[in-house]
Amino acid sequence: MRVSKEQVAQHRQALIDATRRLVRARGFEGAGVAEICKEAGLTHGAFYRHFPSKQALILEASADAFEWTPQHLDGQYPLAAGAAATVAKYLSVQHRDCELGCPVAALAVDAARAGGEIAEVFSKGIDRYIERFADELRKESPSGSQSTSELEAQALHLLCTMVGGMVIARATAEARPRLSTKVLGTLRKRLVGWVSARAET
Template identity: 50%
Template sequence: MKVTKSQSAENRQGILDAAARLYRERGLTGVGVADITRDAGLTHGGLYRHFENKDALVREACARAFDWSIAPLDGMDDSDKEVPTKLAAKVASYLSPQHRDHPGEGCPAAALAVDAARAGSELSEVFAHGIERNIQRFARVIEGLEQGNPTPESRARATHMLATMVGGLVLARATVAANPALSDNILATLREHLTPPTEAPAPKTRKSRSGVATHGSARSKAKGK
């Protein structure tokens, strides 16, 4: 039976989705063509009707993974939140046990960066493009921009935060099987240090001898008189 163009396109997308997930779960060397086609519900030979070779599939699947991971940065329904709250939500989501425990549904940089570094220039180009897009979009979140180019200062902060988050997630995944408490602590520590405060703490008050509450600064001034 002849496959229609729409069915062929659907099959191709199914292969990409399966490969993007499996590569993040098991690494580039831990997944075979048969694993991918079986997950997509297709035959082994069907893959090569859509991709020139496995390297071509790897590149497209990794690019697809970056598309998926970027989406939450743009798609979260937080239009009514202040910038620090939006940023805190994204940091907390990235550095969460859920993200740590489901690499196949998460950030490709944390899951595949080491593999990409060993795979040569063509895959490195895919990762460079994907990471650049992540930095640019995260910098917009930091600056509160919907579109346009963020400032160099926001880009620098985004680069620092994303590199820290990726590294922290890698360490959390590497330690969770042997020492879950350490893994959880890595995530919690980075969430605390990277999350901006949402509001200034209220000033402390003390009661004067007359029973009237006074701010510490006012009391200090009174002493100085």
């Protein structure tokens, strides 16, 4: 049976999404092609029609993961806007528990261990995250007075604090759920407060 172009695109995305879910749970080496195909609801044959190897799929899935933003988490903190919304949604229980969230918090250590092309994909993705965050801060910069280097430093500081907080929240979620929630709530309050005060100054 002939498969439409739309179905081909859907199958390819299903493989990418399945890889992102399994890799987040088990690391880059934790899931084989058969398991990825099963998770995506596709056959081995379908896999090799889209990707020449598991490594090629992982590279594309890693790059695709950086298209995620906290704005994908709808329904949380609707009163926040701009950079404050980004911080609030990132440091949420919904993000902590979602399957397809920020790749940095989920896989930065794995990317460092893998090295090579995967580390390069992650480095480029992190650069883009910093640029996006700096752009959000620039739009809210008081009188446009801050330099690009200052905005990038602020974006880097916020991103690293948010990622570190999410890593700790996930590490403690099962054994100490109250601690996990406290980590998120404390950082969210402080960082959102700083971002909001900065925009009003």
